[in-house]
Amino acid sequence: MGRIFNQIGTAVLLCATILPCTGFAADPVPPVVKEGKSASNVDNTAINNRDKYAGNKTPEDQANTPEDRTLLAAVRRSVVQEKSLSVMAHNIKIMVDAGAVTLRGPVKTADEKSKVEKIVQTVKGVSSINNSLDVKTN
Template identity: 45%
Template structure:
């Protein structure tokens, strides 16, 4: 089994004007929101390693989710968990992508 390679995704994220995890480091409430979402995702053992490692960026109470997941179901589960923790689906921007590569996980 090949190791996950997110190089292209990481390069795209660095070049984009989209929010990054570095931008939330000064806001304690945003860090806490991201931490709570991460905990909810990681505690769900039905999710893949890819899902457990999605990027969660909280900024001003809004949450951006980025990264590959293995299925549409997994994408919906993560979005739902994030919305539940954040208090509303309107606070979630999903950039999760169903990846063919992640089907091996």
């Protein structure tokens, strides 16, 4: 057993000394990322923090019954299969609890927000919808 750990340690040491020479560890960050000009426009970290601390349901609160998981999968599939929606809309947070669906996250337009809700309404088993989607303004 000690021999195996010794070989693993040697391999880790070799990797640590070889990688910096190959340029993998020292690759510079692209200038666009350094400047971060559009960083606040491309993620919804602030919205995630708002939802987390405001006592709102998050995907971590998703019910774990087989019925809720099946309905969640059906709702997600319906949203993702709608190709006219933006990537932003495809990535919304969806939570299901006893047939009640909660939608959170940013979408591009008010029309897209209502379109997502209409798509979810067509899924069999949805009893109600809490549409808390945010429309991106900039």
